[in-house]
Amino acid sequence: MALFPMFVSLEGKKVLVVGGGAVALRKIEKLLPFKPEIKVISKEFSEETLNLIKKHNIPYEKRAFKPSDLQGQFIVIVAVDDIKLQEEIFRLTRDKNIFVNAVDSPDYCDFIFPAYVKREDVVIGITSSGSAPGLSAKIRKHIEKNLPQNLEQILKQVKNLRKSLPKGKERQKKVLQLVEELFKD
Numbered sequence: 761m762a763l764f765p766m767f768v769s770l771e772g773k774k775v776l777v778v779g780g781g782a783v784a785l786r787k788i789e790k791l792l793p794f795k796p797e798i799k800v801i802s803k804e805f806s807e808e809t810l811n812l813i814k815k816h817n818i819p820y821e822k823r824a825f826k827p828s829d830l831q832g833q834f835i836v837i838v839a840v841d842d843i844k845l846q847e848e849i850f851r852l853t854r855d856k857n858i859f860v861n862a863v864d865s866p867d868y869c870d871f872i873f874p875a876y877v878k879r880e881d882v883v884i885g886i887t888s889s890g891s892a893p894g895l896s897a898k899i900r901k902h903i904e905k906n907l908p909q910n911l912e913q914i915l916k917q918v919k920n921l922r923k924s925l926p927k928g929k930e931r932q933k934k935v936l937q938l939v940e941e942l943f944k945d
């Protein structure tokens with residue numbers, strides 16, 4: 761079943777990452793630009809993951825996950841090589857308002873991590889709804905290559921025009937005209 765792309769504010773929200781390997785590293789890197797309050801718990805950490813954690817002063821604990829870790833979390837990313845733990849954490853969160861992402865099984869996910877392209881406020885998320893992650897990565901690369909190099913500048917000009925005029929039909933027309941002019945193939 762295809763998933764709806766809901767864009768969510770993560771600023772200041774608590775995100776727990778369980779796991780310290782290559783996949784946890786990628787999830788943390790992808791989360792950082794959206795400024796959540798990340799904490800990482802893992803039995804072991806790869807050197808690269810630990811370096812990233814230290815570079816960004818992310819709190820971390822080297823130990824096994826325990827259920828009380830879930831308290832107060834907005835999102836939990838279960839990036840462990842243990843499907844049973846992914847299932848357990850999914851089960852433990854059913855009566856709580858916590859969104860879970862389990863890296864090994866869409867069945868234990870409330871939401872799925874997209875491949876994405878971010879150019880300031882423009883964010884393009886790509887998913888195959890769990891069915892072909894490698895394809896999502898490929899589509900992301902294709903989009904990156906084909907977006908205008910000056911997208912940030914285009915965004916800035918459009919934002920400025922919108923700010924300079926009152927809301928209404930006239931502004932809508934001008935904005936769409938400017939977008940057409942600036943965004944030529």
Ligand SMILES: C[C@@]1(CC(=O)O)c2cc3[nH]c(cc4nc(cc5[nH]c(cc(n2)[C@H]1CCC(=O)O)[C@@](C)(CC(=O)O)[C@@H]5CCC(=O)O)C(CC(=O)O)=C4CCC(=O)O)c(CCC(=O)O)c3CC(=O)O
Nearest residue numbers: 863864872873874875887888889890892893894896897900
């Ligand atoms: C369901 C999901 C759960 C989640 O993590 O949210 C999930 C699950 C699994 N991934 C697996 C494999 C791979 N994942 C990637 C890459 C990415 N995976 C990402 C997301 C997701 N992966 C979610 C669905 C996304 C969607 O709907 O499309 C991306 C988009 C986002 C990110 O992680 O940042 C990121 C690309 C980022 C980018 O490049 O921009 C590659 C390619 C590579 O490594 O280069 C491979 C190898 C090729 C392949 O198998 O396709 C496996 C099998 C593991 C095994 O075989 O052991 C599972 C488990 C399963 O499928 O059962």
Ligand SMILES: NC(=O)C1=CN([C@@H]2O[C@H](COP(=O)(O)OP(=O)(O)OC[C@H]3O[C@@H](n4cnc5c(N)ncnc54)[C@H](O)[C@@H]3O)[C@@H](O)[C@H]2O)C=CC1
Nearest residue numbers: 779780781782783784801802803804824825839840841863
């Ligand atoms: N969703 C995705 O994008 C992808 C998912 N995967 C899957 O993701 C999983 C993780 O992959 P890697 O990061 O490469 O594995 P890894 O073995 O490098 O890392 C697993 C981490 O989980 C930690 N861990 C295990 N049990 C724990 C527990 N009870 N409490 C706390 N920490 C615990 C380990 O200490 C380790 O740091 C694999 O099962 C793999 O199949 C693989 C590729 C892509």
